[in-house]
Structures are given as C-alpha cells and as structure tokens.
Amino acid sequence: xxxxxxxRTRPATTSNGVGYHWNWGIFWEMSPEGTGTYxxxxxxxxxxxxxxxxxxxxxxxxxxxxxxxxxTLPGRMAPLAASAWIELFRNMPLxxxxxxxxxxxxxxxxAAWGIWLKQLPAAAFLTAVIGIxxxxxxxxxxxxxxxxxxLPQGQRAAATALGLTPAQTYRYVLxxxxxxxxxxxxxxxxxxxxxxxxxALTIGLAELTARARAVQEFSFQVFEAFxxxxxxxxxxxxxxxxxxxxxxxxxxxxxxxxx
Amino acid sequence: MSQFDFEIIHRSLSYxxxxxxxxxxxxxxxxxxxxxxxxxLLAMARMAGGPVLAACAAxxxxxxxxxxxxxxxxxxxxxxxxxGQWLTGASRPIHVGGFASALITFIVFEAAYFSExxxxxxxxIPRGQAAAATALGLTYRQSMRxxxxxxxxxxxxxxxxxxxxxxxxxxxxVYVLSITDFLGAASKIAQRDGRLVEMYSFAALVYFIMSFxxxxxxxxxxxxxxxxx
Numbered sequence: 001x002x003x004x005x006x007x008r009t010r011p012a013t014t015s016n017g018v019g020y021h022w023n024w025g026i027f028w029e030m031s032p033e034g035t036g037t038y039x040x041x042x043x044x045x046x047x048x049x050x051x052x053x054x055x056x057x058x059x060x061x062x063x064x065x066x067x068x069x070x071x072t073l074p075g076r077m078a079p080l081a082a083s084a085w086i087e088l089f090r091n092m093p094l095x096x097x098x099x100x101x102x103x104x105x106x107x108x109x110x111a112a113w114g115i116w117l118k119q120l121p122a123a124a125f126l127t128a129v130i131g132i133x134x135x136x137x138x139x140x141x142x143x144x145x146x147x148x149x150x151l152p153q154g155q156r157a158a159a160t161a162l163g164l165t166p167a168q169t170y171r172y173v174l175x176x177x178x179x180x181x182x183x184x185x186x187x188x189x190x191x192x193x194x195x196x197x198x199x200a201l202t203i204g205l206a207e208l209t210a211r212a213r214a215v216q217e218f219s220f221q222v223f224e225a226f227x228x229x230x231x232x233x234x235x236x237x238x239x240x241x242x243x244x245x246x247x248x249x250x251x252x253x254x255x256x257x258x259x
Numbered sequence: 260m261s262q263f264d265f266e267i268i269h270r271s272l273s274y275x276x277x278x279x280x281x282x283x284x285x286x287x288x289x290x291x292x293x294x295x296x297x298x299x300l301l302a303m304a305r306m307a308g309g310p311v312l313a314a315c316a317a318x319x320x321x322x323x324x325x326x327x328x329x330x331x332x333x334x335x336x337x338x339x340x341x342x343g344q345w346l347t348g349a350s351r352p353i354h355v356g357g358f359a360s361a362l363i364t365f366i367v368f369e370a371a372y373f374s375e376x377x378x379x380x381x382x383x384i385p386r387g388q389a390a391a392a393t394a395l396g397l398t399y400r401q402s403m404r405x406x407x408x409x410x411x412x413x414x415x416x417x418x419x420x421x422x423x424x425x426x427x428x429x430x431x432x433v434y435v436l437s438i439t440d441f442l443g444a445a446s447k448i449a450q451r452d453g454r455l456v457e458m459y460s461f462a463a464l465v466y467f468i469m470s471f472x473x474x475x476x477x478x479x480x481x482x483x484x485x486x487x488x
Contacts, residue, residue: 019341019344020341087471087474088467090470090474091428091466091467091470091471091474092428092463092466092467092470093428093429093431093432093442093466094428095431095432095434095442096431096442096459096462096463096466097463099455099459099462099463100459100460100463103449103455103456103459104455104456104459104460107455107456108456191325195325195326195327195328196327197327198327198328198329198330199327199329199432201329201435202434202435209327209329209330209333212330212333213333216337222337223337223338226330226333226334226337229330230326230330230334233325233326233327233330234322234325234326236325237325
C-alpha cells in the first residue's frame, strides 16, 4: 500500500533564507535514483501519463459509446440503466473512485482473488486505467448520446424504412454522424483524461506530476520541476488540439454540419 | 474480509462532518464566489479590455485550462509563500496555512473555467442591448452592472451551479496536501484504525448523495429560471 504523499512543509529556500535559487542545469544532473538524469525522470513520468491516459481512453470510449447508445434506445429500461451508470460515475470525485477500486474493491472479492489482485506488480497502473476509464466513460456517454439526439428524427425512421435492423441503424447511419458532431467535446474529454491521470499519483502511480514532485523532493528545485511538467502538459494539449482539428477536417462530410 | 464495522462510522460522524465537511463546504463556497468574481472580470477583460489586457486574460485562461488541478495545487502550495514575501516585502517567504493556500489555488484555477462560462453568457446577450445601453448614456460599467450581467447570471445560473458541483468534488484533491477536508478526515480515521473499506465506502456514499441531490436540484432550477424567449 502506498503511503499517503507526504508534504514537505519546508519551503524551498536557501539556508540564508533570502530567496529562491534558480538552477535550470538541474535537469542534466544525475538523480539519486541512479537510473538517469532528472530530465529522464520527467520523461518517464510523461511516458507513464500518456500510456495510462491512452488505455483509460480506450475503456472510456468503448464503454461510453455503449452507454450512450443505450441511453438513446427506445423503451424505458435501457435508457434508465444508462442514466444510472452515468449518475453513478459522475457524482463521486475521481479520487474517491480510485480509492474504491484500489482499497475497497479487493476486499469485497473472494479472499483469494483479493490477495492476488493486491499483489499484482502493476496494481496502481491497472487501478488508474480502470478507474479513470470508467470515470470518463460517463462523460463520453453523455456526449455520444447528445450527438445521437442532435440528429434529425427522420434519419432513424429512414433507416428503419430501408429495412435496417437497430444494430445496423446505429452502425451505419446514426453513430458515424453522431461522432462527427461531438468530435470537439470528445477532444476535450480526451484531454481531461490526460489531466485526470495526475490524480492517480495518490495511489502511487509514477506519472508526470508525481515525477515532477519526486524531482522537487530530491533536488529542492521546486519551480524548475513544476515548470517542466507544466510545459509537457501544454505541449500535449497543443498537439492533441492540432490533431483534432486535422481529424475534424479529414472526416468532415461535405455539406453537413458546421459549415 | 472482516465484518463491515458500522460502529466506526457512527463514532466518527461528528469529526467527519464538523471538521471535514465543514472545511470542504467552506472551501467550495468561497472558491466558487471568488472564482465567479475573478472569472467575470477575466471575461470582461477578454471581451472589452484593450488589446493588451484581452491578450493577458486569454493567455491566462489558455495557460491554466490544460493543466491538471493536482499540479496547480502543488504550484501554488510552493509559490504562495514567495508571492506573499514579494507582496509584503518580507525578508523571507511567509508562512501560509493549508486553507489559505487551497483557497487561493481554487479561486485562481476555477476562475479560468468560470470565465469561459461568463464569456459564453455575455456573448449570448444580443449586441443591440449593449448598443441601446450606450445610446441611453450608460457607461460600460453601468451597462454591464444594470443591463448585461443580471441577464447573464440568470441564464448561466444552472451552468455556474453545475461547475460548483464539479468544484465540490474537486476539493477532495486537497488530500495531496494532507489537509483535513471531508475525504482527508475519512482517510485519517481509515488509516488510524485500519478501516479503509468502511471509511472510503462511507465517504463515497456521502459525496454521491450530496452531488446527486445538488445536480437534481440544478435540473429543477434550470426549468424555473429559463428566460422565456
């Protein structure tokens, strides 16, 4: 079990207490972990953030799409079940959800499974992927459902009139247009997934913010460490936004949607 | 697992709510208030300030929004003592308590999000209204105060409240500073008595009930305050 992250209350001052000592060269110094420089620590953290966020996004996208479709199905049970899912994952803080997965879930399983789960070497990583994935799935579901609802009623009716089954209607008619409509909000949900990965530092995941913290604890160069992490998040944001613009232009259906 | 122990929850109720939840709610309300005020100023700077002011406001919002809250919490935790030193001219970084540090962080962070909401709200008011206010001889300040903002707050109230519910959940992240908010209080008892299952389940339940009730309330309110068009 990871210990609660301790906060060093000692401000990063020099011994004479006048002000902060900047040292940007710190990133090229070897870290006490002995596996490379401080810059390597930041890069490892960045890599962990990206891998965790990517896998969590796969879960969020698949589960969220399924729940979003359920929400728009005719009848009462399916939309009700979808709403229950959405409300459940939207109304608890992500941090609390991660604690439930990490500390509570193994305890309510049969004892042998729980012990096996707790002894997995990548327990924090798996917990983060699943916890963040499900947390984000509720947000993706809301977007997908609103995309489907934004389509004219006639499209579903026309697909039915053509003899398509409900599954075919969603696969070939509704979802392709719905995803295009909600591409911009889905992009910001993807970026939220990246940002939310930082919450997993509380269960011991060595992601970007956690590694920046570690650099600070080893070297006391707090502002250099946080600046590096900040720049990394800004670059991720910029690249993802550009990729999304490109994708939007690429998949645009001529004469449809935002002109 | 051992038996679920309801007794431990019962015994810690007063600590959880009078210490923990009081901190959480105070932080939420003050941050929301400060965030809305600062966010409104940012939105106005961006929409009606000069080019330099507008660029500063836009740059600020675009800098803060891509960052995870956890990182911003750490930034301010270490930065605020130096800012305080700079502002007061003290000889060394000043000591700032956990509550003040968290409050400053949340106001500054949430202002970026509230400003986007206010910007959308101000943008949704027909331009003719501002023009009419100017034609009546109202200054910019007066037209915002008496004509535009009252409508914006009414239109955007449900969105502002929804963001406040998100903020309420986000305050749990002060955990990383070992502050005794609601989750921090639950966590302290959980670790002291080895009762993680009970305390975290109970904390999750409380957060769920409060957020769910509040969001249902917002839904009702949304229908009520809708401006007839």
